[in-house]
Amino acid sequence: MDLDKILVNDNFVSSGKSKDIYLIPDGKYKGKYAFVFTDRGTGYIDKDGKPVFDPGYDNVVGEIPGKGAIACKFATYFFRLLARQGIPTHYIDTVADNVMIVEPATPISMSEQGPEFPGSAPLLNLEWTWRNSAMGSFWRRYPFIRPCADLPQVVEAWTKGKIDRLITFGSLTGAGVMTEEEVSHVKDFVRKIALVIYDEFAAHGLHVLDGKIELGRLKDGDGRIVLIDEISPDVLRVCKGYQSGEKGCTRAPECISTRISGEDRKISAKYQLPASELEKIFLK
Numbered sequence: 001m002d003l004d005k006i007l008v009n010d011n012f013v014s015s016g017k018s019k020d021i022y023l024i025p026d027g028k029y030k031g032k033y034a035f036v037f038t039d040r041g042t043g044y045i046d047k048d049g050k051p052v053f054d055p056g057y058d059n060v061v062g063e064i065p066g067k068g069a070i071a072c073k074f075a076t077y078f079f080r081l082l083a084r085q086g087i088p089t090h091y092i093d094t095v096a097d098n099v100m101i102v103e104p105a106t107p108i109s110m111s112e113q114g115p116e117f118p119g120s121a122p123l124l125n126l127e128w129t130w131r132n133s134a135m136g137s138f139w140r141r142y143p144f145i146r147p148c149a150d151l152p153q154v155v156e157a158w159t160k161g162k163i164d165r166l167i168t169f170g171s172l173t174g175a176g177v178m179t180e181e182e183v184s185h186v187k188d189f190v191r192k193i194a195l196v197i198y199d200e201f202a203a204h205g206l207h208v209l210d211g212k213i214e215l216g217r218l219k220d221g222d223g224r225i226v227l228i229d230e231i232s233p234d235v236l237r238v239c240k241g242y243q244s245g246e247k248g249c250t251r252a253p254e255c256i257s258t259r260i261s262g263e264d265r266k267i268s269a270k271y272q273l274p275a276s277e278l279e280k281i282f283l284k
Helices: 067-084 136-141 169-174 180-202 275-282
Strands: 012-015 019-023 033-037 040-045 051-053 059-063 091-096 099-102 105-107 126-133 150-159 165-167 206-218 225-228 236-240 256-261 264-269
Touching (some): 033 067, 051 059, 067 091, 067 099, 067 180, 136 150, 136 206, 136 264, 150 180, 169 180
Antiparallel strands (some): 040 051, 091 099, 105 206, 150 165, 206 225, 256 264
8 A cells, every 4th residue: 555645635534633534545445544643642731831741631732753653553452452342443454553544434413503693513523531530621620529539431422623512412412413312322332432441451450540432423334333533542541550449549649630720720640651651551
């Protein structure tokens, strides 16, 4: 496969926070998509003006050399693991350090119903999060919960865009984006994926704090909802040394740091693992 002829402007489809997507025009994978995992990283800028990389944030704040290759290898590992567990995905093959071939899929979305009204916009995609511990935006929204408290795989839906916004399941069904049956299926599907991932990390003595995934329907499929996009360090928060207690992790006092400026809350975990550590564990 000649990637130099595929990864050109004429074949460009779209670009996200961490990936660029191209349509393959011919050859063995004609009509499929090439996912290019980039080195772009999300996070926030600290008080000293320095980028702090954290997948729980939406803004791209810089690049991490080699991050794209790590993410691609990591995603390959977990897509193949999930396939062995019978979980349907859009994954086909990995053809370079940072390039994956996938089936084109249609994200769960909805056209705007009032395009004649200024400010109307379509729902382009949804992200689905699961929470094993009260961290990230979950704690920032609900600061009355103890940081890093155990959660029962709480599933949430988010609109995906420049700014991700939480959307209730009632809003999804009420607006006609999904049926109640589809929402129930998706919640169970997300928990099944989350459990496979959690067990894999637990086997290495690690704890998945939370994660996010995308779901869609294959364009050439039968309408089933499948896992799309990626499973990588970009979409997971993982820590070491987790010790379960009555109120959550017993090491929270020494691990968790919180701060507040006005209404802006931030939370971080000392023992959260960077992508490089995950690479050492899973990509030997």
